[in-house]
Amino acid sequence: MKPWTLLLLLLLIATGLCLAGVAVGSTGFSFNILAAQDAMQEQILWQIRFPRSVGSLLAGALLGLGGAIAQGLFRNPLADPYLLGASAGASLGVAVLLVAIGVSPAAVALMLRIGLTGTAFIGALAGVSLTLLLAHGVEQSIRLLLAGVIVGVVLFALTSLLTLMTPDIMRPMQAFMLGTSGFLSWASVWVLAPALLLCLLGAVGASRALDALTLGEATARSLGVRLSLVRLFLIAVLALATGAAVAQAGLIAFVGLVAPHLVRSRVLCTHGWLLMLSALTGGCLLLSADIVARWVIAPQELPVGVVTSLLGGAYLLVLMHRGPLSEKRA
Template identity: 60%
Template sequence: MNSQRRRAWGIGFALLLLAAALMALGAGIGSTGFESVLAARHDPVALQIVRDIRLPRTLGAWLAGALLGLAGAVAQGLFRNPLADPYLLGSASGASLGVAVALMLFGASPGTTQWVTRLGLTGAAFLGAVVAVLLTLLLARGVQQTLRLLLAGVIVGVVLGAMKDLITIASADVLQAIQGFMLGSTGLVGWSGCGVMAALGAVCLFLGWALAPVLDGLALGEATAKSLGLPLGAMRAALVAVLALATGTAVAQTGLIAFVGLAAPHLVRSMVKSTHAWLIVLSAQMGGLLLMAADLGARWLIAPQELPVGVLTAVLGGSYLLWLMHRRSTRGTGP
C-alpha cells in the first residue's frame, strides 16, 4: 500500500510538472507565434495577447479538463461502469438546449451572438445542465437505484437533445451559432471563467475526496457498502451533485468536450492502483493535462487557423479507447 501511495504521489507530481510546461508553451502558441512572447516586454499589444488571451485560455483548458476528469472518475465509480462518462445524467443535452434557447430568445446575429456568448451563454448552458440533472432525478425518483438513474439520464438526454434539434431546425441562424458550442472551444475562456472553474473545482475536489469511501464501498457491491454502515442514499445524492456541478461548470465554459472525462480515469488506472480518493485527484490532473494538450494541438496543427478542440479530443480519445478495448480483448479480459 505504501508503494502504491508513493507511486500516486510521484504520478501527481509528474502531472503537475507537465501541466506547468504546457502552460508555458501555451503562452507562445497562437496566430502570431512565439514572437508575441518575445515582444511582450516592450509591446503593449503583444503583452495583452499573451496575458489576456493565451494564458487564461490555456489555464481554462486545464481547469475544464480537470473538472471533466474528476466528474468521469465519480461517474465511473457511482455507476460501477468503466465506460460511464460525465454526460450520463443528461447534462450535455441540457446545456445544449439552454444555449439554443438563449440564442433563439436573443437572436443569432453576429453582434448579438457575441454579447450572448460573453454575458449569457455560459449561464444558459449551466442552467440547462442543472435542469437536465434535476429532471433525471425526478424521473428516477431519487438516487436509490443506480440502474434507474442511468436509464433516466439516457432518456432525458435523448428528449432534450431532440428539443434542441427542433429549435435549430426552425432557425438556421441558431444552428450556425450553436455549432461552436457543440464542437467545443476554449477560445472564449477568460480570467473570470478561470476564476469560476477554479472555485467550483476546488469545492468539487474536496467533496469528491470526502465522499471517496462511498465509491470504494460501492466497488465491493451495494450489499457490502450497506453492511459497512454507509448512508448510501444521502451520499449517493451528494455524489450526483458533485458530478452535475463539475460537468455543468466545465460545459458552460468550453462547450461539449468529448472523451476527456472518459479517458482520464482509464489512463490513471493503467498507471497506478489506488483508492477512489487518489483516483479522483489524479483523474482531475490527467483530464486537465489532456485537454490542455489537445487545446495546444488545436491551435498549432493548422495555424493560423484553429481546429475545434472537441473534435480533436474525440478523435484522439476514441482512438485510445478502441486500442484499449482491442488490447484487453486479445488478452481475454473483455472490454
C-alpha cells in the same frame, strides 16, 4: 508507479503545457513572446493566451473529476460526466436563449445579465434534475442510467429541432456543440477555479464511500454507507463539475471518459488518489488538445472537441484491442 510519483509527474506536465499553451499562437510556436516587452505582446500573453491555457486546464480537470465520480458511482468504466443529461440540458438552454433573443427584448436583457455560459449552466442543472425526477430519486443505479439516456436523447432532439427551425443560431450552436476553448478568459478562470476546488473537496470527502461501493451495494451498506445520501451528494458534485465545464467550454467529448482509464493504467490506488489524479489528467488532456487545435492548421483553429474526440476514440480503440491486458492493468 506510486500515486504521489504520478501526481508530481502530472504537475510537471501541466506546467510545461501551460508554457506551451502561452507560446502557441496564430503563427505556431513562438517562445520569444514569453519575454516580450511590447505592450501589445504583453496583452496577448496575459489577457488572451494565459487565461485560455489556465481555463482549459481547469475545464479539463472538472471533466476528468466528473468522469472518475461517474465511473465510481455507477461502477461502470464506460460512464462519463454527461451521463445524467447535463450536456443535453446545457445545449437546450443555449438554443432556447439564442432563439428567444430574436423574438423577445427580455431575452436580450437576460443574455446581458447571465450570458450564454450562465444559461448553459442552468440548463445542465435542469437536465440532471429532470433525470432525478424521472428516476424517482437515487435509489436504483439502473433507473438513473436509463433516465439519463432518455433525457439526453429527448433534450438533444429538441435542441436539433430548434436549430433546424432557426438557422440563424446554427453557427453559435455549432461552436458550442463541438466544444471550444477560444472564449475562455479570466472571468472563466474565476468561475472554474472555485468550482473545481469545491467539487474536488466534496468528491475526496466522499472517496471512502466510493471505495466501499466497489465491493457492491450490499457490502457498502454493511460498512455503514448511507447509499441514498452519498449518491445524492455525489450527483450534485457531478452536476456542478459538468455544468461549470460545459458552460465555459461547450461539449468536449472523451476527456471525462479517458482520464480515469489513463490513471488506472498507471497506478493502483483508492478513489481518494484516483479523483485527484483524474482531475489533473483531464486538465492535461484538454490543454494538450487545445494546443494541437491551435497549432495544427494555424492561423486557423480546429474545434477542441474534435481533437479530443479523435484522440479519445483512438485511445479507446487501442484499449479495446488490447483486451485482457488492459483489464489486468486497470
